[in-house]
Amino acid sequence: MSGSETDSSGQPPRDERVESGIPRLDFILKGGFKQGGIYALMGPPGSGKTILVNQLCFNHIDKSEGRCVYMTLLIESHAKMLRHLASLRFFQLEHIPDKLYYISGYKVVRDQGFGGLLELIRGTLRERKATVFVIDGMESAEQFAPTAQAYGEFVHSLQALASLLGCTTFLVSNVRERTHTENALVDGVVELSDRLIGPRAVRELTVHKFRGSDYLRGRHEVEISSDGISIHPRTEVQFAHPGPSARESRPRMAFGLPRFDEMLGGGLLSGSTTALVGSPGTGKTLLGLSFLVEGARRGQRGMYFGFYEPPPRLIEKAEAVGIPLERYVQDGSIALEWQPPLEHLMDSLAEQMLEKIRAAPEREHRRLFVDGAEGFRAAAVYPERVPIFLSALTNQLRSLNITTVITDELELFQSELVLPTPELANVAESVVLLRYVELRSQIYRLLSVMKMRESRYDSSLREVHITPSGIDVADSFQSAEAILSGRGRVREARVATTDGKAPKKGSAPLKPAGKKRARPSRRGR
Known part of the structure; x- marks a missing residue:
């Protein structure tokens, strides 16, 4: 259904959102990711991509009672990834594999190409009744594409499948050019960066594209702790429109x-x-x-x-x-x-x-x-x-x-x-x-x-x-x-002398303000 269509009641369709549950990310996205949308998440190794999408999956299960499928196209084993995630507080082993199902698609795309991979994805999402789907390692899929057009058609097919099933999809990959074919086809592009600025290592998040909704533009600080990922929107953007200042009683x-x-x-x-x-x-x-x-x-x-x-x-x-x-x-x-x-x-x-x-x-x-x-x-x-x-x-x-x-x-x-x-x-x-x-x-x-x-x-x-x-x-x-x-000095009084010349330095110090000066003594005249 397009954005201009209406439902049976004649009203425009509701803008259903999938909240990430990641601190302040939904604030940046003005409510979360759109249900049934497909989003590219890119960043260099160590920027927090895998933590972010796993944290999103666990939060989605807890908050919305959803079901997630996490597919890897990487050689890294699921067991190794889960060992790393187990130290984070959001990780809940009891959700695996019933509510969060991990599956590898590497051998399928290598041996059967995109046709076989799409069949595996379609069957798994329907069987698991998934509401969130993650593909981690999209750069590996691109390596198996015979042409750029074939890869673009694969992403387009994923988009159609996600929309049909109402499953919100995340394509995770290493950093690419913003003009990349994948980024042009998806509904949104989110980039995680990890840079050295002087002696400091700084992680940041930038939303480059988000169809059908406003969002907070620019770079926002990212922090990874034992709680997982937290996003810190720039204060001047987060509070760009503060409420009215108090004007009633100002004691x-x-x-x-x-x-x-x-x-x-x-x-x-x-x-x-x-x-x-x-x-x-x-x-x-x-x-x-x-x-x-x-x-x-x-x-x-x-x-x-x-x-x-x-x-x-x-x-x-x-x-x-x-x-x-x-x-x-x-x-x-x-x-x-x-x-x-x-x-x-x-x-x-x-x-x-x-x-x-x-x-x-x-x-x-x-x-x-x-x-x-x-x-x-x-x-x-x-x-x-x-x-x-x-x-x-x-x-x-x-x-x-x-x-x-x-x-x-x-x-x-x-x-x-x-x-x-x-x-x-x-x-x-x-x-x-x-x-x-x-x-x-x-x-x-x-x-x-x-x-x-x-x-x-x-x-x-x-x-x-x-x-x-x-x-x-x-x-x-x-x-x-x-x-x-930063220097205090004692003022010197200027007292007239009989010959009209200024007195010598220090001859008559200034009396404290507010006190009447004593008259010169007449004794000895």
Whole structure:
């Protein structure tokens, strides 16, 4: 039945889909593979082709109570392949051979050609009442074809058979040219790749063709673990159309630090994103933890998502400066999600974070502290993706009404303020700068609010003290000058003399602002 035909009720036929059950692959395909369609799956050795189609078969049996036939045209024995698959969690030996039937077609195509192979396929699919059919090793079949036309006719016959039986078919082969005859005849072409990008080995999935349906174009990260294959769509494509941001009630989300909260007009607006930018040791992590603890104290759920310090050390660090983090972690108000310093995939990290947020019990206002943006940057295979990735991620968090604080690290000392992730400052509503300043051979911590959309704020410089009693933000830092260069200087007063000349350097230091200067002494006149 063609796409323009109607059924007996006069309605167009339903678009029946066969879901793969592979994490996020069906999302990329906007619902899964079309029932009765024929699809080419190609990729180099080691890219995950065999795992993908076997995982699809087991998922199809579990979810749809379907029946699968897996035919190999390769010399590798089924026993060897099954031994490799047995270590993966989706593998279920009890489904073999009743619901998942493995059969070799190598000898038949070698001795009887395509005519004999088609008869074997037709008889097996009908006998087994198969709903999914896999042919693994199509490059071997092509080697036995006398001409390219003969091979094309064989693929066309497979397509007609699959449509007649309503059996969704997958043709698995090594990488070929996209203009290959097989790819022109099938309903869809999916490619798995395995490449070295710098020192990293990166697996990706690309859908080149998918008839009769929209799909997510471009490359998507592939991860193989003991669970099998997982696909990670690009975050900027996956969340290209986030839901509307919260606009009803947007209360202030305080840090629990009175003077700092005053600078922010009472706190951050609910559902906004704030960048905490600063050098190592300036207090970014402690400030972010203070934000979570203050939320928990107010009954708001929070989550820490970080890359550097494991939870026990994080709790110890917070408790040492008077931040009662452990109490709220134990009662479930704050979740600590630590990503060990391993080789991560950027989109996978974003998915983990969002899935944890969605899995948590709903509360009206929630807080997130990401420590820090450089963890995502280090995981990016393509650095040019980082700006649009951060934009998509922060937009998605806004649509979930998550108030987010994310840190980014500056160099320890630098003559100019150069943001390592300038795009973060663009997508964040607020930017808070934490820096060191050297004055009279002493190092001071300074804090300032550089930007805050939709709100008034105090842009003055404040000194920050971190003590066992907690974080203290001072009223001001009067003596700092040229602070953006990282160097503080004490201003010198210019006092007129009787001869009209400027005083000597250091003759009269500037008094603190707001205090009346003392008159010069008249004694001795």
